[in-house]
Ligand SMILES: Nc1ncnc2c1ncn2[C@@H]1O[C@H](COP(=O)(O)OP(=O)(O)OP(=O)(O)O)[C@@H](O)[C@H]1O
Ligand code: SF4
């Protein structure tokens with residue numbers, strides 16, 4: 001079920017983290033993690049977010065989850081219809097360990113988001129745990145076990161179950177398969193696809209792995225230094241990349257798990273995000289840099305419908 005209904009929108013969002021402090025406790029400088037981000041999440045879609053390490057993907061996730069307040073800009077959230085409490089949002093992390101309490105039998109952990117709200121009686125909570133486990137492919141008989149008794153893939157299934165327990169309408173997936181064996185990754189991705197269909201979920205899928213994003217996403221946003229440089233239909237963006245950075249990123253796909261390197265056609269590294277470049281953020285690394293690139297670039301819709309932040313495209 002895809003339509004253009006907007007579930008969440010970020011407008012010109014910026015996030016700065018103060019770093020280092022002098023003797024008065026005053027911050028010496030700031031990390032500019034997000035630098036004017038405009039993005040809408042549409043009901044039923046999978047919106048992929050790609051970009052190198054440090055470009056602000058997890059900061060964006062925290063912002064969406066309400067775990068972090070923007071330094072400036074605005075975030076709008078449509079009233080969640082599917083869920084019956086909370087923000088209607090849940091997150092799945094790279095490391096399932098972080099959402100599973102090592103000391104608790106997993107049936108407790110996966111129903112905790114519901115329990116803290118409603119204090120359901122034990123029998124009800126058990127029944128919910130079993131229903132959730134079944135949906136993520138874990139046998140009900142295993143639910144008295146502790147997290148360490150499961151494999152990595154099973155633990156990620158359990159953390160997905162936990163995220164789903166409160167019936168969110170948006171699930172933010174931050175590198176959901178990056179910590180897993182390659183052989184298990186596809187199974188988890190397929191499970192996510194299946195759950196999206198049966199539960200009408202909207203996904204924001206964060207990954208530095210372009211193949212994962214290509215497989216899963218309807219639309220994709222490419223991030224660079226806390227900005228979106230290209231945004232649109234994922235086939236369009238990934239098959240016909242227009243922004244010089246997107247091209248560089250895709251050229252390096254087999255090694256997308258490492259920072260871009262000179263051999264990949266790029267020059268230099270991700271600029272220091274404590275001092276932002278005055279013009280186009282990609283200027284120092286761009287093979288096409290020239291006249292008109294020294295001024296800030298705006299994200300603009302091109303003929304293909306894809307939005308690109310580069311005046312030369
Ligand atoms: N709490 C914080 N305090 C200071 N700097 C931070 C904080 N959180 C993030 N940053 C910085 O903000 C920038 C963006 O970080 P973020 O974690 O969002 O990147 P990312 O795209 O998720 O990277 P990765 O792919 O490695 O997970 C980085 O330079 C990071 O060091
Ligand atoms: S604006 Fe100029 S420097 Fe920036 S990406 Fe486009 S061509 Fe490259």
Ligand SMILES: [Mg+2]
Pocket residue numbers: 057058059
């Ligand atoms: Mg991250």
